[in-house]
Amino acid sequence: MASTSSLTLSQALLARTIFSDGSIQSSDYRVSLPTTTFSGLKLTTPRSRRVLPTRLNRSLRVRSAAVETIGTPAETSLLEKSVNTIRFLAIDAVEKANSGHPGLPMGCAPMGHILYDEIMRYNPKNPYWFNRDRFVLSAGHGCMLQYALLHLAGYDSVQEDDLKNFRQWQSRTPGHPENFETPGVEVTTGPLGQGIANAVGLALAEKHLAARFNKPDNEIVDHYTYAILGDGCQMEGVANEACSLAGHWGLGKLIAFYDDNHISIDGDTEIAFTENVEERFKGLGWHVIWVKNGNTGYDEIRAAIKEAKAVKDKPTLIKVTTTIGYGSPNKANSYSVHGSALGAKEVDATRKNLAWPHEPFHVPEDVKGHWSHHVQQGAALEAEWNAKFAEYEKKYKNEAAELKLIITGEPPAGWEKALPTYTPESPADATRNLSQQNLNALVKVLPGFLGGSADLASSNMTLLKMYGNFQKDTPEERNLRFGVREHGMGAICNGIAHHSPGLFPYCATFFVFTDYMRAAIRMSALSQAGVIYVMTHDSIGLGEDGPTHQPIEHLASLRAMPNVFMLRPADGNETAGAYKVAILNRNTPSIIALSRQKLPQLPGTSIEGVEKGGYIISDNSSGNNPDIILIGTGSELEIAAKAADELRKGGKAVRVVSLVSWELFDNQSDAYKESVLPSGVSARVSIEAGSTFGWEKIVGSKGKAIGIDRFGASAPAGRLYKEFGLTPEAVVAAAKELC
């Protein structure tokens, strides 16, 4: 029996009739929405098989709907030329690279054109202008859509040569959109579902800042967030989590276009995705609109955006039914156009079909001319806003100063003095509690500091006591309540971090549940978002909840990830040090692992020590030549210190090293590293309540790593430490074997 995949696909092709003007009729729409939620525009009646409609009809329709836009809409023939320019830039770039995804840009070119040419406010010559509208291509594989639009709009980051270097080494047009490579790209997308969640974060940031800074006479923060997501994004759980929050928070200025093309890599979505997306989104509290003809229904798209903007208390999902690979006579509406070059023959056929006589990468002069006004317009928009800000600054000096800090990312001078310090006499406490002291200290000095927990605020100790909850009607507050949505939380924080350099989002859950949000953490690291991950209950020390809740391999697995600071402070000073590192490094996420259990304030710990990643907290040796080095992190540093006391009683010269962050230690000079871990001393014992994986690098082949290389267990914490051999006695015994 043959695989049914191709069967299913061809059935789907039969079931869908595509008319030459781009309108679609399908026999398998299960959705029947009440008409009140529609854009009000009717599906264009299928017409004759001409490829392009008459100029007159289109032109009239353009004018009739072109309200509330900032651009002057192009005449229809020009508009269609522009849309086809976008399509062919995508086709040509993918063809030249012989790699990429032409299908989405071909289908989404109309909505892309309308957004960048008529709707969005931006300044191509300053992609970082604060008050710009944000755009996120959540379906990141379709990045040629965005590159083509940035190119036409006049961004310096995407020149013709960049398009020709699509997906090549060190080009500014990589295989998926990367904010750190291509100014104009807001966030990094590609892993599905992340982008729409980032967009929720961007919209949250706008709503929060608008609520804090806008004045009746001066709405200094005022932009929209737009996103395009596909069927793939819709299937991802992270998208549902974030969209549930967007609905809960009433993010009215978030407008998401759902590219409903019914095709994913495995073929027709019929084989795995038959849910009613509109009904789900209504359940999530969104306003939903359906544009039935996304291929050529420019007015429908415009009207939908207008309607979406009018709904101020809900985010809007505009489902736009499109044809993937629109224009390709033999490959449109099939998975073959999703992720591969069309091939020379089909490119030719598509050129014929769309009446496109031009060479590859050609932008017709009139299209170029039309788009050229965006540079001037963008400069004017920014100048206008700058003037507005000058007014604002005159009238609202303090607010302006705060807002400036958020816009520029500069922490205020002396901010670090707010960090609490401790002495060995300070009371023992869990580092999760000490963390809360830091959070509440930092929020007083950092105007862009905000965050929260995935339903564990009272366990993670993450409430900002001076503030209430960020909610639909109290968006000026700074406690974010994410519910049990770790993955969405991380991705939303990435969006917040990328909104403005001076926003410092933190988010929290149990350390073990970094597993739920690992894809978002990786995006923080890759896209250089300095999100602060407050991860409590960081070992078997959490006790009775048992192995499902006890991290084992998590320290190792996050130390292995590039561009992450994995910090595991041992007490108050080290916790403050961890926060100092987190605040100072805006391009690297910091993950702070914190204890549930009480820990003493250890002599020798310091903020400065933490900044070096590894340092000596006590030593009775001389000449950089101890008999043995004991190395610990977090809650086990105390155990190492106790073992050292014991060994010193026996006459040994013992050094105790806190290795709070391996990455920071790696970044130090060889001389410094040698001063802490001299290569001549091979007698080394490490202790950490986690996997020993990776510790050979620190203790060497002659040393001993004490840890846990199995899953944990459910029992009181003290019992577990004993049963798993994490005791001063075990460290002493191991040390005695080595020296």
Added chain:
Amino acid sequence: MASTSSLTLSQALLARTIFSDGSIQSSDYRVSLPTTTFSGLKLTTPRSRRVLPTRLNRSLRVRSAAVETIGTPAETSLLEKSVNTIRFLAIDAVEKANSGHPGLPMGCAPMGHILYDEIMRYNPKNPYWFNRDRFVLSAGHGCMLQYALLHLAGYDSVQEDDLKNFRQWQSRTPGHPENFETPGVEVTTGPLGQGIANAVGLALAEKHLAARFNKPDNEIVDHYTYAILGDGCQMEGVANEACSLAGHWGLGKLIAFYDDNHISIDGDTEIAFTENVEERFKGLGWHVIWVKNGNTGYDEIRAAIKEAKAVKDKPTLIKVTTTIGYGSPNKANSYSVHGSALGAKEVDATRKNLAWPHEPFHVPEDVKGHWSHHVQQGAALEAEWNAKFAEYEKKYKNEAAELKLIITGEPPAGWEKALPTYTPESPADATRNLSQQNLNALVKVLPGFLGGSADLASSNMTLLKMYGNFQKDTPEERNLRFGVREHGMGAICNGIAHHSPGLFPYCATFFVFTDYMRAAIRMSALSQAGVIYVMTHDSIGLGEDGPTHQPIEHLASLRAMPNVFMLRPADGNETAGAYKVAILNRNTPSIIALSRQKLPQLPGTSIEGVEKGGYIISDNSSGNNPDIILIGTGSELEIAAKAADELRKGGKAVRVVSLVSWELFDNQSDAYKESVLPSGVSARVSIEAGSTFGWEKIVGSKGKAIGIDRFGASAPAGRLYKEFGLTPEAVVAAAKELC
């Protein structure tokens, strides 16, 4: 300004009126469902403030609704006694442990009682009876509910002493349900959302096996899957992913109870979870019923189950509105009863309130007597089924033999002969393609082999060519189409694996997206589910898609996880070896990392070698004393082999080792390990297209690990290998520095 969390909570308390008979009226239900989807039962009119309703009323109602059940319902007074027994077993166990979650068991005791006493078919003395109904407590923190029910039902795994040892070292009643500790627990839960997704897998397995093996005269596979999930599970994206698939697949015998108690750890769900769950589930294709009084509305619960069973083409969500901590006069309906012991004073108050005069852990004789029939009844159910199977076996010999293999987990004799083998002359090929040859070979000999990809079947090469797609109307097929839902896919496969020992589920995506499903992979490892993870595009070798799609730290991060075989085969023989390991180890998940790019068939590779994790593929040294050892995995083993050729030309004695699985190698004898990596040889160079994290263990402090300790980039694969220094020349240069 005070934190608003307590405010929100008290507002919520004000907004909800709880009547003494347990019925609830809330002013904040935003949901207005058409009555046709309800159970048809009306909300009980609030009555006088007596705690217990009259016996007569209740008794009548019990009888009227007690249809289609297998147990004889207890008389109402006894029923309420039984329900309170469950509540107090939970209260007492949590109190004794001074740790745990009493709130859910107190609220869910009625539905728990009805399920285990009246509805479910099981045999307490054989928790592994094949045709039992499956029950999953997705809200795993409420495990005392399940332990109390298993205890009452007569499971040997939960005796009175076990209840008294709740959450203690080596007890059979750990802090969250663990299938590997407690027979009667089907899957391991606690991390939210996993359980409901496991339940989808269990129900999928039943539907699949029923379709394959049932005959018109003998429905040998026939059970339901029940689950209880809470607000937390509902918020998790993994739950939405799995439930979307359950709706798509029409899993009519999946019945999920949503414990709608409006309380999570952070307080009232109002602060983060205001979506319309019913509307979302209808969108997902589920049948939805609302039981408005889950506290005492026994008949409503019964009627809902009856209605759910009548709907055969859709899974059913029964939203059961309950009061968390029902019965506790001062803590019910608040977060304080969610995750902490009530405290002696409140336990006393609750005893008074529910008129419960008994000592802790007491099970009244009449309650004990009532439940005692389950042992006999369970034995009878199993005996009846055994007889049915004997009949089946007589009539349908081949099918019975296949089904037996699935039930027992024994692979058929000689199955491993089906694995393909290769010689160096076999054509070069990507290991993803070689993997597909294995999948298609295995499915011919393993009746329980099935699986699929998260929308990447044509990239992961995971289609079973002899079979069609498992779909609503073709459930006998074996290709699972998961859509872009990696996390749900993994958790569903855990459910399939735990359904029957002879089911071998595999699932696939790009290796980098193990990040999306890591929590499910960890549950495979912890709960000992031998799921096969087919993870292709396993390095920068995937090329142009760029860093969002290129795994770097993933090998290290999965090697650090306990009870996982992380396998990275280099060619055809090693791919076959990886599958052999995966099939033979039913209690350990195997993750097979596979290349997108073509690789040669290397001399010296073998299935047997893979089984040892690390082995010599070529060596021109003698006396176990090479000048240098080159170590590679996967696609880089070829590079190591080329470098060896070059070094040998220069007169060096070079050993090349394939370290295809570190865990398997660790499991070998010291003598074997010494024979492969002699401790006297410190000149070692490793090469792997991933993080070098952890490689110090293999190459030692004097050796050199060649890898990638930054994110990847978008460019053709060949260029990337060159730019990242993963070349034979680099290995040769490193080797020359060492020997």
